[in-house]
Amino acid sequence: MFDAVPATALVEVVAGHFDALDAEAARLDRDGGFPDEGFGLLRAAGALLAPLPRHVGGQGIGTEPAGGLALLSLLRTIGRASLSLGRLYEGHVNALKLIVHYGTDAQVATAADDVRDGHVFGIWVTEGPDPVRLIGTGATSHLAGEKLFASGACVLTRPLITAQPADGPPRMVVARLGSDRNASPTVGGLTGMRGAATGRCDFTGMPIVPEQRVGAPGDYLRQPEFSAGAWRGIAVALGGIDRLVDTIRDQLARRGRAGNPHQAVRIGEALIARETASMWARRAALLAEGGMFEPGDVAATVNLARIACEQAGLTVIQLTQRALGLQGFLQTNQAERVMRDLATYLRQPAPDETLVEAAMWFTGRDLPDPERRP
Incomplete structure (x- = not known):
């Protein structure tokens, strides 16, 4: 177990375990699966919490202006060892960035607590023949439909997804997934990025409380x-x-x-x-x-x-x-x-x-x- 290290030192931690991460990437390319060893390393070093703002225990890499170049170096180093691990970690950072940017203080604090509890975030937005819809309002709302090409579909527990309400533009929702999810690997598989555990996930029937809705309708598509x-x-x-x-x-x-x-x-x-x-x-x-x-x-x-x-x-x-x-x-x-x-x-x-x-x-x-x- 590593102690959490400063953002600039995270790069050295990842680079120091290049051989292990590379070996895991090679094994997952052959056998499929999720990079548990890689995420164990990132979690132990504090990299999963690091993107969050400092006031909730993070280091602000990717969510505060001064952290951009540190995140660039970290993502580049992870990608050199394992592009699949890099894809999954980048999705984790992306989701936290959107929650910090568009969410409430309470939602940011909840996300930080979830990361400390071992949850991994991601972002799933690719629709299939049955796009994800947000049905109902308030405490009675629920989801219907599925996402395709979802990295870590069978493993991630806090994906940020887009859902289409009855009226207006789509909105972001943090799904809380457990082992009872309706998910499966991508049919036919991919020729590359096999270690990203890409697949599909059906959200039909999943209840959604107001606290899981992030930002306003249309925020996901807002520029820049x-x-x-x-x-x-x-x-x-x-x-x-x-x-x-x-x-x-x-x-x-x-x-x-x-x-x-x-x-x-x-x-x-x-x-x-x-x-x-x-x-x-x-x-x-x-x-x-x-x-x-x-x-x-x-x-x-x-x-x-x-x-x-x-x-x-x-x-x-x-x-x-x-x-x-x-x-x-x-x-x-x-x-x-x-x-x-x-x-x-x-x-x-x-x-x-x-x-x-x-x-x-x-x-x-x-x-x-x-x-x-x-």
Whole structure:
């Protein structure tokens, strides 16, 4: 058991257990399941409570302006060891961020108590043929419908979900799940991110009390938070890019191929792509967490960063395949798993619309500089 450590030291704790987290990721890729060991490490180090504000016992990473870069470093480090663990932890942070931003003081305090009691949060918003509805009002309301592609569907106990009331826009609800949930793994499975325990969950008949409803109707879609939160996913994906860049260099060096000029070009191109994604991730984190910038600038910048990271990731995957050749497609080579995980992780919705909207926003104005306060 670890003592809770400062935000900057959480990175060192995770990095110090890289081999164990990597081994768990490899095992879950083969057998499926949930990264219990990884979450045990994060819980013991205080990382699950850390995103909450200081006044409820957290460290404010991801919920207070000064904590953005610390969270960027932590998410990147987790993603380098295990993209599946990074996806689940990022969802935990995302849910707590929304509760802190839109919820009441009592709801924030309840969330902190839940984390201390061992509950893990997440965010499930993908609808299927039977979208989740909020039926009734007040103490008599209940849910109907299901969520698909829910990370940790059979394990997470405090997912934040969106539910559609009879009238008006959707609203956020914290579901309180136990072992009696109606959930199952994704039918057919995914080729990557198998350690994220993705599945479906049916909420039909679940009663909802007023204290579980977070914010006002439509808050989930409110900008800039709706788009800005994507920077945390960028940070996790950046960790996967780090892993592949390191893999290219290490494996080519071991095979005595790093000095080949064609391979050197691939290493150089991978480093350029990685650094490009890193710079965009930093800009997005500073803007999203700074709290002092035009909402449209924040949303559009994060959307550009999302596309830049996707392009960098796909470039590095291709360079890994060319650099390692058939060796990179062996299941015994960890690069094969990381490439599948990263390719799956990068599949975010509506990339074309995201790029068009961001480009149109900045057609008549310059990108803000988060390093210089407005």
